[in-house]
Amino acid sequence: MSQNGDEAGDDEAALRARLEKLDAALRARDEERRAEDAAAGEPKAGVGRALSVGLNVFSEFVGAVVVGALIGWQADRWFGTTPWLLIAFLGLGVAAGFWNVYRVAAPKPPAAGADGDEGR
Amino acid sequence: MNGEVESKPNPIEQFELHRLFPFEVSGFDASFTNASLFMLLAALGVVLLMVVATSSKAIVPGRMQAVAEMLYEFVANTVRQTAGKEGMKFFPFIFSLFSFILISNLIGLVPYSFSPTAQIVVTFAFAAVVISLVVLYGLYRHGLRFLNLFVPHGVPLPVLVVLVPIEIISFLSRPISLSVRLFANILAGHITLAVFGGFVMLLLSAGAWAVLAPIPILAIVALYALELLVAFLQAFVFSVLTCVYLNDAIHPGH
Numbered sequence: 102m103s104q105n106g107d108e109a110g111d112d113e114a115a116l117r118a119r120l121e122k123l124d125a126a127l128r129a130r131d132e133e134r135r136a137e138d139a140a141a142g143e144p145k146a147g148v149g150r151a152l153s154v155g156l157n158v159f160s161e162f163v164g165a166v167v168v169g170a171l172i173g174w175q176a177d178r179w180f181g182t183t184p185w186l187l188i189a190f191l192g193l194g195v196a197a198g199f200w201n202v203y204r205v206a207a208p209k210p211p212a213a214g215a216d217g218d219e220g221r
Numbered sequence: 222m223n224g225e226v227e228s229k230p231n232p233i234e235q236f237e238l239h240r241l242f243p244f245e246v247s248g249f250d251a252s253f254t255n256a257s258l259f260m261l262l263a264a265l266g267v268v269l270l271m272v273v274a275t276s277s278k279a280i281v282p283g284r285m286q287a288v289a290e291m292l293y294e295f296v297a298n299t300v301r302q303t304a305g306k307e308g309m310k311f312f313p314f315i316f317s318l319f320s321f322i323l324i325s326n327l328i329g330l331v332p333y334s335f336s337p338t339a340q341i342v343v344t345f346a347f348a349a350v351v352i353s354l355v356v357l358y359g360l361y362r363h364g365l366r367f368l369n370l371f372v373p374h375g376v377p378l379p380v381l382v383v384l385v386p387i388e389i390i391s392f393l394s395r396p397i398s399l400s401v402r403l404f405a406n407i408l409a410g411h412i413t414l415a416v417f418g419g420f421v422m423l424l425l426s427a428g429a430w431a432v433l434a435p436i437p438i439l440a441i442v443a444l445y446a447l448e449l450l451v452a453f454l455q456a457f458v459f460s461v462l463t464c465v466y467l468n469d470a471i472h473p474g475h
Binding site for chain 2: 152153156157159160161163164165167168169172190193194196197198200201
């Protein structure tokens with residue numbers, strides 16, 4: 102019996118080793134596939150990709166400018182300082198727009214933030 | 222798409238709203254329009270895909286079940302990679318969002334149908350929900366520390382005076398860029414398709430030039446392939462960005 106138990110322990114150890122090996126292999130394959138996907142995802146259809154990137158950058162930039170202008174315009178109406186706040190916030194909006202576009206275009210920021218994904 | 226160009230090609234006509242059942246709630250026009258109809262269809266499509274496909278619960282999945290499982294795993298992986306393990310509590314939300322946008326983009330590609338995602342109201346409503354969720358969850362989870370999101374690390378004070386408003390405007394522009402991106406991509410694609418369809422019409426009615434009519438048709442075929450890609454890609458981009466923003470709410474501070 103005791104011999105049997107030993108065998109079972111050995112079996113278990115062997116099984117665990119095999120499981121670990123399988124797990125590692127699976128993980129490696131997963132990573133491989135992910136890398137493949139990333140590589141395949143890059144150079145898709147020329148015009149479509151360009152259109153998509155263009156619209157992406159456009160929306161990032163225009164969004165910020167519009168928000169800045171709206172804030173400035175509304176603040177001007179509240180404080181009666183037409184047109185100074187509008188001008189100031191329009192400038193800030195343009196800056197924020199460039200900041201957005203920079204974040205889209207920047208080649209994978211080293212900071213571990215998920216912001217790098219924004220340029221898709 | 223090209224079905225709408227009956228007498229004179231009008232590439233914008235396909236986006237017009239029609240009231241199917243006029244209906245008013247205390248002065249607000251809440252009619253059931255063709256946009257509502259196709260959104261309902263998209264929602265039903267999602268439910269059907271999920272319920273029917275998984276009804277058999279086969280271990281070796283059939284075709285529909287394979288589609289449903291791939292969709293599930295794809296979104297789950299996306300959420301896990303962009304928002305981390307904690308982001309998984311938003312998985313149901315993001316999965317609904319992704320599948321709904323995907324299905325409505327795809328339904329919109331069927332000729333004579335209507336694309337709800339080409340309406341800025343629809344996409345902006347999505348973006349507003351997403352951003353409200355981000356802000357509310359961020360405030361609930363971190364209280365006022367959530368506002369650290371607007372203060373980048375390791376920046377000297379004089380620069381902060383300029384940078385913080387820029388960050389705030391940049392944050393506020395997110396719902397706009399999120400909605401405009403989806404809306405503009407779908408809108409541009411459908412207009413392009415309709416314009417090429419219009420070329421076919423014009424060439425056919427231009428006597429001898431009708432010989433050239435197959436060329437735009439070939440272009441339409443190519444564009445359709447592209448639009449399928451865009452339909453998928455934009456749904457994906459929308460959900461990835463949602464995850465990225467939610468990640469900001471989970472871990473504010475750069």
